[in-house]
Amino acid sequence: MASSQLKPSYEAEYKRLHASVWPGVLAALARAHITDYSIHHYAPLQLLIATFEYTGDDYALDMQLVAEDPETRRWWAVTDGMQESFVPGAQGSGGDVPWWMVCCLPYSELEEVFRFEGETST
Structure with missing residues (x-):
């Protein structure tokens, strides 16, 4: 799962574009063994949350091939x-620094700010 934030002024345009994603972008995703890809929008925070299944054997290589695909790069130039x-x-999708933040880090990588073990002392 990954997330980014939608600029409010682009909400309608972003949804319109994603209602009809360019065929070349979809083909690049299919070649990269990406299935069940979805993006959800949580309007109160303008949060975009993306999930997908990866069925290939070399995730890094497949993501590199997507990032090198000319049609996908044009798509990102519009949507980023x-x-x-x-x-x-x-700086944008396909760069050295990921554009979308991965949301599902192992708990050991996250700072714990609260814990309730279920016991109270009364």
Whole structure:
């Protein structure tokens, strides 16, 4: 799962584009063994949440091939400007720094700010 933030002024255009994703972009995803790809929008926070299944054997290589696909790069040139990345230093999709923030990190990589074990002392 990954996330970014949609700029409010682009909400309608972003949804319109994604209602009819360019065929070349879909073909690049299929070649990269991506299935069940979805993007959800949580309007109160303008949050975009993306999920997909990967069925290939070399994720890094497949993602590199997607990033090198000319049609996908044109798509990103349009859609990245409609979003704000949560990743410090991100310059756009397909760059060295990921544009979408991966949301499902192992708990050991996250700072715990609260825990309730279920016991209270009364």
